[in-house]
Amino acid sequence: MTSIAEKTVLDRADSLCRARGVRLTAQRRRVLAILCASARPLGAYEILDAMREGSRALAPPTVYRALDFLLEQGLVHKLESLHAFVGCNHPEHPHSSQFLICNSCGEVTELEDEAIARSLGSAASMSGFQPQRRVVEVIGTCAGCAQKGR
Amino acid sequence: MTSIAEKTVLDRADSLCRARGVRLTAQRRRVLAILCASARPLGAYEILDAMREGSRALAPPTVYRALDFLLEQGLVHKLESLHAFVGCNHPEHPHSSQFLICNSCGEVTELEDEAIARSLGSAASMSGFQPQRRVVEVIGTCAGCAQKGR
DNA sequence: GTACGAGACGTTATATTGTATCCAACGGCT
């Protein structure tokens, strides 16, 4: 199932990479497509399984290398608390997002909240700390699941 | 080396657990002591190695079970981005802390910043999300290492 | 004091996640 939204994400990834002078190869594009097509975050080995379908066998390093590239380019994010990966909603500008992770239905929402970013930044600078990477994940119950009483 | 500070942490853990009607057994106390004695976060297998010294061999589940208990009681925290654990500075009240992790010297600072907690909370409630656990880790360069030009 | 039950622990095996290494294939360049 290739939705229109997914297609534009891939197209945008193409132009982004061209503009940056890096190569979105077939393998990398494939990993990104799999992540974008999934409603949920996927583990590296789930991606591996998805890539194996209909094609020859692949090994873990293939997926991890593609993921490393996509992470560097900001095209995907890693959810540390899940050991899983998601496609990014808005890869054009560098950003540090936050994630709401429902442990009932598995849904993940990517936020880009200025207030959180600011409070994190000022807490860091008060300590003289220079941030490079931010991991902000809130695990809990999403609105839908809360209503259903789960 | 058993510092005074470490001793009071263990003593406070004892009384906390007694007050809560849960058992801080010898194994659990040992894991907590090892974590508190360490200047850095420790992986589960590092704790396991430390516990093996001078005593009989232990298996991973022993350590993971002790860690699960200590996490539940808020006596230790898990650093998801490092797959490692640290003793908590102030276990008396339930809290969601934030961590500054220096990737040069490995030092970890636990913060309890109200502004961050508030901004996270309001972002979650705007989405109708009910938080249960918060993972906030900022990876970067600490003040000391930044000065040394690392 | 003894029997019971829940929780804690020991032990083995295994699942899951992630890397090191080395070599082959490809692509752009001169």
Added chain:
DNA sequence: AGCCGTTGGATACAATATAACGTCTCGTAC
């Protein structure tokens, strides 16, 4: 064509975490 840097294939392995099951221990009730 020949060179060289990047990408990918393949094997092996390291690191992190859990399942399953039996045994022991401790508090409690009788």
